[in-house]
Amino acid sequence: MDLRIIKSRRQYRSYLKEVERLMPLDPDPRTPIGARFELLTKLVEDYEKEQFKFDRPDPVEAILFRMEQQGLRQADIAHIVGGKNRASEILARKRPLTLAMVRALHEKLKIPSELLIRQPRADYRVERKPRRKDQ
Numbered sequence: 001m002d003l004r005i006i007k008s009r010r011q012y013r014s015y016l017k018e019v020e021r022l023m024p025l026d027p028d029p030r031t032p033i034g035a036r037f038e039l040l041t042k043l044v045e046d047y048e049k050e051q052f053k054f055d056r057p058d059p060v061e062a063i064l065f066r067m068e069q070q071g072l073r074q075a076d077i078a079h080i081v082g083g084k085n086r087a088s089e090i091l092a093r094k095r096p097l098t099l100a101m102v103r104a105l106h107e108k109l110k111i112p113s114e115l116l117i118r119q120p121r122a123d124y125r126v127e128r129k130p131r132r133k134d135q
Contacts, residue, residue: 003039006047015044059097060090062115063105070109080104093120 006012019040027034057065067077078087081101089095097105102116 003036003043006043012044012047012051015040015047019044056118057115058118058120059116060093060120062111063109064091066109066111077105077109080108096120 001014001018003015004011006015019037022033022037022040025033025037027037029035029038063077067073074087074091075084078084081087081090081097081104086095086101090097090101097116102113105111105116106113
């Protein structure tokens with residue numbers, strides 16, 4: 001098999017099958033088989049990065065994911081963000097995170113700060129009270 005940049009699913013599956021066949025052998029990279037394995041692995045990795053892109057989560061998604069991972073409830077993060085009402089508003093996307101909240105969530109839940117400072121996918125829904133006619 002002549003190795004080339006992967007341009008089709010069929011080619012990808014073929015290269016992947018070859019990687020899976022060579023992997024248990026753990027060939028030495030200084031050998032021809034090892035060099036082939038290394039090149040195949042790189043070609044497969046590059047194709048997967050291009051074809052199977054994943055969006056990074058926004059701040060609320062990151063918090064919800066961590067809560068699920070650790071079996072936490074909204075009440076469990078209330079003390080981190082300043083109370084039950086704030087936790088509810090943040091998770092409902094009604095209130096953005098402050099810098100102090102970002103720091104606390106990063107330190108206590110180990111959520112990467114670069115995820116917490118990202119722009120949310122949707123604008124925060126600010127509920128406005130209707131104006132009275134006499135105002």
